[in-house]
Amino acid sequence: MFKRFSLIAMAVVLMAALALAGCGQKEAQKTTEESDVIKIGVYEPMTGASAAGGQMTVEGIELANEMYPEVLGKKIQLVIVDNKTDKTEAANAVARLIEKDKVSVIIGSYGSSLSMSGGQVAKDAGVPVVGCSPTNPLVTLDNDYYFRVCFIDPFQGKVMAKYAYETLKAKTAAIIMDISNDYSVGLSNFFKKAFIEYTGDEKSIVAEMNYKTGDQDFTAQLTTIKELKPDVVFAPGNYGESALLIKQARELGIDSKFLGGDTWEAPEFIEIGGDAVEGVAFSTHYTEEAPVTEVSEEFLNAYKNKYGGKEANAFAALGFDAYLVARDAIERAGSADPKAIRDALSQTKDFKGATGIITLDENGDANKSAVIKKVEGGKFVFVSVVEPE
Amino acid sequence: MTFQLFLQHLVNGISLGSLYALIAIGYTMVYGILRLINFAHGDIIMLATYIVFFGILIFSLPWWLAFIISIILTTIIGVTVERAAYRPLRNAPRISILISAIGVSFLIENLSLVIFGGRAKSFYQPHIFTKIINFGGVSLMSLTFIIPVTAGILLYCLTYLVNHTKTGMAMRATARDFETARLMGIDINAIISLTFAIGSALAAVGGIMWGLRYPQIHPFIGIMPGLKCFIAAVVGGIGNIPGAMLGGFILGLGEIMLVALLPTLTGYRDAFAFILLIIILLVRPTGILGEKIAEKV
Secondary structure (H helix, E strand, O other): OHHHHHHHHHHHHHHHHHHHHHHHHHHHHHHHHOOOEEEEEEEEOOOOOOHHHHHHHHHHHHHHHHHOOEEOOEEEEEEEEEOOOOHHHHHHHHHHHHHOOOOOEEEEOOOHHHHHHHHHHHHHHOOOEEEOOOOOHHHOOOOOOEEEOOOOHHHHHHHHHHHHHHHOOOOOEEEEEEOOOHHHHHHHHHHHHHHHHHHOOHHHEEEEEEEOOOOOOOHHHHHHHHHHOOOEEEOOOOHHHHHHHHHHHHHOOOOOEEEEOHHHOOHHHHHHHHHHHOOOEEEEOOOOOOOOOHHHHHHHHHHHHHOOOOOOOHHHHHHHHHHHHHHHHHHHHOOOOHHHHHHHHHOOOOEEEOOEEEOEOOOOOEOOOEEEEEEEOOEEEEEEEEOOO | OOHHHHHHHHHHHHHHHHHHHHHHHHHHHHHHHHOOOOOOHHHHHHHHHHHHHHHHHOOOOOHHHHHHHHHHHHHHHHHHHHHHHHHHHOOOOHHHHHHHHHHHHHHHHHHHHHHHOOOOEEOOOOHHHHOEEEEOOEEEEHHHHHHHHHHHHHHHHHHHHHHHOHHHHHHHHHHHOHHHHHHOOOOHHHHHHHHHHHHHHHHHHHHHHHHHHOOEEOOOOOHHHHHHHHHHHHHHOOOOHHHHHHHHHHHHHHHHHHHHHOHHHHHHHHHHHHHHHHHHHHHOOOOOOOOOOOOOO
16 A cells, blocks of 8 residues: 555656656747747856856846847847756756757856856857856957956956955965866966065965865865964855855864955855854955946846845846847847857947946956955945956 | 874864764665665755754744754655655665665755755854864864764664664564565564664764754755765775774774875865775775675575
């Protein structure tokens, strides 16, 4: 009797799972039949270690799509694929968007590693990509088809080194980086270079420790750092791992100041880190406090209306801008042909976005100011704006 | 390296090792009786943390009540999994049950992803567990004491149950030979359900401790601890309860010392566990405390 019951229960659960999986597929099928739409693909981490960042970005993209749903008299259709914070999945996601969904242009991804593995596929297929927040220089280097609406890490690393040296008066620094994450490795190296330049002391970086995405125990690395008593610890990485890391540092009695990069701007960072992350500072792309263009105001109002109660964040703003830049390029190209859109994208100049004026340079990078924020009273608080040189 | 620094590393290693040990005991219990590697163990751990999370967030339960409810619900889930996915395959070849276990693991992970979402959530940490104690420059969280003590008490209770009670005798008989045990009048279904109940309760305790130590939870949180604690159980001698403890400590201390002494090899931290597994399988396949088992004919 019970055996039969359990079999039925299993069948019901399986069917529910299949039905849920089926929903997504049906939608995709419907779209291939329509030809009077222009498709923009989106590949972002909706699950895994960068889920919060990816989801915030997608919020911004969807908001922009609601406000500007048409181009060239056709409807723009978003095809969103989850890359699961996995390099292989990211490459597959881009291949799927190009081959199966036949998109004209792609937006994504949060995470430099994910963008790099997707970028190669897009380059080979000749479909342009507009990155929202991948900040590693290698993302667009040697890739004519990759563009981005954010600043890059040499600048971000320098901003934080300057903040550490000038504002915090730090003489020594330790670095803890996620070696499986191109963003973290790149940013750490640029910070190191700039910090040594500022202090004029080769030995001002007292330690460089490593970990890997997914690690949860950092006590061994931190114990080594504790002994060296650096003034600041630069620890860019995924918000989840970083929050755990800082928490464990405080438990071990490390009272150095912690600094990081734009990935820390996720509500989860504060939720997980709690009191331990009070006072940490990081660089990011955008702040509500200082809207830079009229589009910023428009974005802020629309965001508040749509996601009432939630604070607007840099990733939503960058997603919003990436969509607008892509749409603008389609308009100027006058067609949905990927090659024409690529050429139009490379000509993007003085485009007014929510995060500032976007001009793409010969590498396809935007030259923009950075914002420094810190955590105070369980909130992200604006500290200052740093202009590019 | 100063002595103080070494002590701190040692404490860190014991802290991580006792957590591994706690979870490894669950694996070993189920394997000892059923000869089944319950690959869903890690996912049961994950479910336990989510039950606490929702208990505190939605029903605003006090943390200790949330913990107790989590242990009870997790136990029910564990027994249900056994009924639904393993019992129908009792007489099938062992590989079928193994595949079924992997299937259950994927099912739980992906259902959780749909239900709970992919974004990480923070696990509630009552202050009593996170109080920091300082011993001449060596920092300890009170959890660092609580975990090994809990593991020790559970170890004692389990060894007592298995070696000195009638139920324990029935368990050992079931482990030796299903059919003969049944002929001797043992209700093997009840014994197996009980084993799964204990295994899942252990998973819940392990999950809660894991959440308290590393307060970030998401649907895939159970995979790595699950895998590593399985390795710990094998290293110690799978099926052997004190062995699981020992394996957990070896793994935890080994990982911390690898990072502490050879910082350039940090990236191979997870590889360390697998290399250890391979070495043990080559040198002593039954594990450090495992007995040599004659193949049943």
